[in-house]
Amino acid sequence: MESLSFYENQFIKADSLISDGNIAEGKELLEEILAQYPDFGKAHNHLGWIYYNKLSNYDRGIYHYKLAMKFEPKYPAPYINYTYLLIDIGRYAEAKGHIRDTMQNLENFDYSTYNSELGRMAEYENEYTAAYNYYKLAKKSALNPNFIDNMNANMKRVKDKMSIFEKLKLKLN
Template identity: 40%
Template sequence: MDNFNEAENLLFEADKLISEDKIVEGKEALFSALTEYPDYGKFHNYLGWIYHYKMIDYEKAQKHYLLSIKLSPKYHAAYHNYLYFLFDSGKYKELIDFVNKNLQKEFLDKGTLYNQLAKAYELRDNLKEAYKYYMLARKNTTATNYMEEINSSLLRVKSKMGFFERLSLINKH
């Protein structure tokens, strides 16, 4: 990219509009910025977020998240946002595949990856796998509030399990 600083400044301006709840203006600023810097993946991440959370257009959200990952393969926010998108859109199999494909990337937060993986397994009614990944999420996080959420999830999953499933957990730990 010829002028990285200028692209960052344009992103900052778009982010400011979005944080002021000027979503349409922020979206227009991002599209305008893409005409100057078409290979700057962070713009696509923000567009994915707008389409995902503000416009509820999952097709466009997915397109922009994937473009962000393709164009900026080390930009962690795009991976995490895409992970939340897959969960929100009920694409649990895709979420599981996505996490397994990207788990070894050092720049991604393992606690978040494992937590979302656990949620996907829980909603697919694979409670033992869900429990296993919630345990890994707990092991790989340092955020206190996130730890509380994970502990709550562990209790919830155990309460959904039958007697023999719970018993098998005792034998493993």
């Protein structure tokens, strides 16, 4: 059996292949890694991403994200990727619970990204004041200028959707 270091290097190659658009080759390499090391959480995260984003196989994406979180509990990527998936398939209650649990348990929790996702869910649910406030919170803790610009655009879009009464409440708060 080859060493874990070899498979870590293989993982880096798979990540590079995926970044370069060679999804099929990257997927094969990830599957080879998991055949030897089924508890390699980062490989599960990347497979989850492929199943979710490239193959629209949400059940397999969920399966791999959950394994990634189980085997690499301090690795932040599967937590946010799982959040994106849950929101995209409309499982908002589950996504909110996942975010709450992640906030309590993940050391390097990205408040900006998760508040943005809470805002996205609130907007989908036509809760425009809540969405505006989440986007505002996301902006407040952000450092990336492009992300801040996106939050400004989100806040403007949501404000445009608000009734006159909702807009007045914002001004009063």
